[in-house]
Amino acid sequence: MGRVAYVNGRYVPHDHAQVHIEDRGYQFADGVYEVVPVVDGVLVDEEPHLDRLGYSLGELRIAWPVRRQVLRLILREMMARNGLERGIIYFQVTRGVAPRDHKFPAKAKSSLVITTKRLKPPSxxxxxxxxxxxxxxxxxxxxxxxxxxxxxxxxxxxxxxxxxxxxxxxxxxxxxxxxxxxxxxxxxxxxxxxxxxxxxxxxxxxxxxxxxxxxxxxxxxxxxxxxxxxxxxxxxxxxxxxxxxxxxxxxxxxxxxxxxxxxxxxxxxxxxxxxxxxxxxxxxxxxx
Structure with a gap:
């Protein structure tokens, strides 16, 4: 089975994952991210990572894309679909898609992208x-x-x-x-x-x-x-x-x-x- 990515509510083949050209993460780096280690199929220090995500979102006044509990479920589904036992799970939240303008858009919806990667421990x-x-x-x-x-x-x-x-x-x-x-x-x-x-x-x-x-x-x-x-x-x-x-x-x-x-x-x-x-x-x- 090939790698799977999550993009705004959809699980898609990693090679076909894409976001809109006017996503503010692409245009302005207007977003935040987290990387959580996975060991033996378990997210390590998951709650502190989610706490920090909430802090970063709050400092930039970006809304959570989904409720925290829903995000926890999506992370586990991504691990299952990718057979991730050891590695990292990466997730980023941007302010969303809007016509290019420096000031905050009035109605943009936060975008959520998640990927996984297998990693070996240090040699x-x-x-x-x-x-x-x-x-x-x-x-x-x-x-x-x-x-x-x-x-x-x-x-x-x-x-x-x-x-x-x-x-x-x-x-x-x-x-x-x-x-x-x-x-x-x-x-x-x-x-x-x-x-x-x-x-x-x-x-x-x-x-x-x-x-x-x-x-x-x-x-x-x-x-x-x-x-x-x-x-x-x-x-x-x-x-x-x-x-x-x-x-x-x-x-x-x-x-x-x-x-x-x-x-x-x-x-x-x-x-x-x-x-x-x-x-x-x-x-x-x-x-x-």
Whole structure:
């Protein structure tokens, strides 16, 4: 069976899925999205993702395309139709179709598109050796807390990192602080044992994996600090890692070609990944 997409109330072959040329997501990037990981056929951290979707929609004054409970049912139907056991489910909501005009249309109906993608977990080599990141200037708009479709600065940063042979870009603001990655959140572990990540606010997207990891680490009395840190501090840190919905917790062992923490994943990073994976396993058991 081929891949299936959902477009505004219809399940259609993925290759035939399409939206109107005047959908404001296409014309203006006037919309938001979410990506939810799926492990063993279970949506991981589903409710926090839906909460964030609601927040993003509210900030842009876009109406929910369907009721939250209906969306939950559609997500499960999409997983079933695509036989998705491990991967991600992507859904985006735009302000809808209207003649091209910058101001909000008076009567547009929100558009909903959903797709799925199979993904393999990070390889044993990546978990054993870590990944490299490349620093890039943070040129994004000032409402990074909204999970907007407008991702061109992120794309440019990710491409620059790829061309530099790195797995991810870490974005550095005008004050010299590492804000986050182009599609991940950035963390360091200091030599005194503090686990540090940039504070939640309009300067970063509040990652759901980031949020969950903060909560899980707090229950184990680990030393968590939400503050800014510089690129130099990151390079001199005892450990560094990144978090995302698709990769969970990944060690960072090189920044701009410089070795971090001896070039191997450190004990705190390993512990945090174990904690998060155990949380995912608990969600799977609870759902089955």
């Amino acid at each position: 044993a080599a990546i978990l054993e050796n870590g990944v490299a990141v490349s620093s890039q200037p943070d040129i994004r708009w000032e409402r990074c807390d909204i999970k907007s479709l407008s991702l061109l600065p992120n794309i440019l940063a990710k491409q620059a990192a790829h061309e530099a042979g790195a797995f991810e870009a870490w974005l550095v603001d005008e004050a010299g602080a590492v804000t986050e990655g182009s599609s991940t959140n950035a963390w360091i572990v200091t030599h005194s044992g503090e686990i540090v990540t940039y504070p939640k606010g309009q300067g970063i997207l509040g990652g759901i994996t980031r949020q969950s990891l903060l909560q899980l680490a707090a229950t184990r009395n680990l030393r968590l600090v939400e503050r800014s840190f510089t690129l130099d501090e990151a390079k001199a840190a005892a450990e560094a890692f990144l978090t995302s919905s698709s990769a969970f917790v990944l060690p960072v062992t090189r920044i701009d070609g410089e070795v971090v923490g001896g070039g191997k994943p450190g004990p705190v990073t390993r512990q945090l990944r174990e904690i998060y994976v155990a949380n995912v396993d608990a969600q799977i058991r609870a759902a089955k």
